Amino acid sequence: MPVPLDLRAREIATAVVDRLPARGPVPLADPPPGSGLAPVMGEPGLPVLGNTLGFMQRNLEFSREQHARFGPVFWTNAFGTRLLVVLGPDNIETVLQNRDKAFSNEEGWGYFIGPFFDRGVMLMDFDEHRAHRRIMQGAFKRDRLVSYLEGMNRAIAHGLRSWEPGDGFELFEATKTLTLDIATEVFVGAEPGRDADRLNEAFIHTVHGGQTVVRRDVPGGRWHKGLTSRRELQEYFRGQIAEKRAGDGDDLFSVLCHAEGDDGETFSDEDVVNHMIFVLMAAHDTSTITFSMLAYYLAKHPEWQERLRAESEALGKDVIGYDDLDALPSMDLAFKETLRMNSPVGNIARQATKDTEIDGRFVPAGTNMMVGLYPSMRMEPWWSDPDRFDPERFSEGRREDTSHKFAFTPFGGNVHKCIGMHFGGLEVKAILHQMLLRSTWTVPAGYEPVMDYGTGPFPADGLPITLRAR
Numbered sequence: 118m119p120v121p122l123d124l125r126a127r128e129i130a131t132a133v134v135d136r137l138p139a140r141g142p143v144p145l146a147d148p149p150p151g152s153g154l155a156p157v158m159g160e161p162g163l164p165v166l167g168n169t170l171g172f173m174q175r176n177l178e179f180s181r182e183q184h185a186r187f188g189p190v191f192w193t194n195a196f197g198t199r200l201l202v203v204l205g206p207d208n209i210e211t212v213l214q215n216r217d218k219a220f221s222n223e224e225g226w227g228y229f230i231g232p233f234f235d236r237g238v239m240l241m242d243f244d245e246h247r248a249h250r251r252i253m254q255g256a257f258k259r260d261r262l263v264s265y266l267e268g269m270n271r272a273i274a275h276g277l278r279s280w281e282p283g284d285g286f287e288l289f290e291a292t293k294t295l296t297l298d299i300a301t302e303v304f305v306g307a308e309p310g311r312d313a314d315r316l317n318e319a320f321i322h323t324v325h326g327g328q329t330v331v332r333r334d335v336p337g338g339r340w341h342k343g344l345t346s347r348r349e350l351q352e353y354f355r356g357q358i359a360e361k362r363a364g365d366g367d368d369l370f371s372v373l374c375h376a377e378g379d380d381g382e383t384f385s386d387e388d389v390v391n392h393m394i395f396v397l398m399a400a401h402d403t404s405t406i407t408f409s410m411l412a413y414y415l416a417k418h419p420e421w422q423e424r425l426r427a428e429s430e431a432l433g434k435d436v437i438g439y440d441d442l443d444a445l446p447s448m449d450l451a452f453k454e455t456l457r458m459n460s461p462v463g464n465i466a467r468q469a470t471k472d473t474e475i476d477g478r479f480v481p482a483g484t485n486m487m488v489g490l491y492p493s494m495r496m497e498p499w500w501s502d503p504d505r506f507d508p509e510r511f512s513e514g515r516r517e518d519t520s521h522k523f524a525f526t527p528f529g530g531n532v533h534k535c536i537g538m539h540f541g542g543l544e545v546k547a548i549l550h551q552m553l554l555r556s557t558w559t560v561p562a563g564y565e566p567v568m569d570y571g572t573g574p575f576p577a578d579g580l581p582i583t584l585r586a587r
């Protein structure tokens with residue numbers, strides 16, 4: 118079997134670094150004389166790979182270690198670039214508020230996932246971003262969400278019927294399939310199952326394309342496969358666009374075809390294709406990780422599973438409606454705590470496009486950056502006892518999330534704040550409600566999922582649970 122390119126690169130880099138003397142902390146760049154700014158400190162990590170593997174495979178531990186050494190703003194080499202990492206609510210605020218227009222999404226995300234998600238709304242800046250977001254907003258209004266929820270509930274009921282109770286039920290794998298079936302119905306307006314395999318494969322390869330260590334179009338590599346898959350998705354959506362424009366479907370694809378901004382502006386065919394690809398991706402992994410990790414915490418903390426089940430039963434409905442969410446307050450607490458502990462979008466990318474400063478430190482133009490949402494929500498002093506699953510921290514009377522406007526940021530903040538946050542919340546809660554009514558589930562005492570890191574931390578062992586029908 119051929120050795121994967123990523124592994125080969127890792128072996129070579131490890132062999133090289135073993136022969137090199139250790140290197141110490143170095144400044145990212147010298148601050149301009151008289152600026153009063155301090156340099157950002159950091160260290161490069163391994164030759165070639167830098168700290169890519171540490172950043173990806175042990176993101177939380179790596180961030181904690183570097184924070185202890187260099188403070189909340191540090192640099193390292195990773196993903197083939199010099200990368201500035203930004204931690205903590207104050208610094209997250211500086212970047213996301215972007216008062217100076219010094220930080221670019223297009224350049225920042227573009228470096229990592231540009232070839233795969235070109236022209237997605239998250240990869241646009243300033244006036245252009247505002248114009249596209251305004252049109253897209255129409256697809257996420259309340260009446261739209263109400264109708265998406267109907268489709269979601271149908272796909273969820275159908276999907277959960279196929280979940281076979283037993284030991285070793287791989288919840289993460291099953292959730293991936295379920296959220297894909299939901300997306301196929303609610304986003305694309307196709308029958309669940311019909312296009313799922315083809316789309317599923319293309320999604321996965323497109324997303325993985327941007328997460329590879331070997332960031333070159335080498336045949337057989339993940340980058341290459343990602344590009345091919347992106348083209349497949351484009352063809353798939355282009356092939357259906359005329360039909361969608363002519364119809365009046367209430368799937369997201371149809372809605373984007375007809376969406377209008379306040380002044381009647383609309384998306385071109387290519388805009389619709391690009392936004393569909395991006396939004397599908399933005400929704401899929403995030404909802405899958407959130408739901409499966411929430412269900413995992415409920416297995417680990419059965420008192421919370423019972424508490425949520427009692428609320429769902431008290432609702433007296435097989436499926437939730439948009440207005441039922443207020444009747445499920447404990448579910449909301451556990452949902453938020455899951456997002457805090459396991460932020461599915463772990464780090465968000467930006468690039469400094471002019472010389473600027475963060476936390477009194479000099480950041481030169483051209484610096485690629487990662488804003489650490491996941492590590493910041495799992496570190497003191499910003500959160501107390503951050504590794505403890507404690508949903509009550511979000512309850513009235515405690516509200517630890519209000520300690521700072523940018524303390525709780527699983528959906529980012531300011532102009533790029535997740536446009537699908539209510540959609541994602543509805544989806545996760547709609548699945549959980551039906552699952553609570555149909556099943557109970559447990560994990561063995563002491564079980565901890567093996568975590569990996571893609572867009573954020575995810576369970577790499579499939580998340581085996583014992584599922585029982587009620």
Ligand code: HEM
Nearest residue numbers: 238239399400403407462465527528529533535536537541
């Ligand atoms: C629990 C689930 C989700 C989480 C944690 C999440 C997280 C995020 C985060 C952190 C951002 C900001 C990225 C940045 O500033 O660079 C974002 C943006 C975005 N998300 Fe989500 N997301 C979720 C679900 C969804 C869903 C379900 C959709 C679509 C239906 C969606 C669509 C988008 C879009 C379009 C953007 C870009 C917004 C813009 O740049 O204006 N997300 N999301």
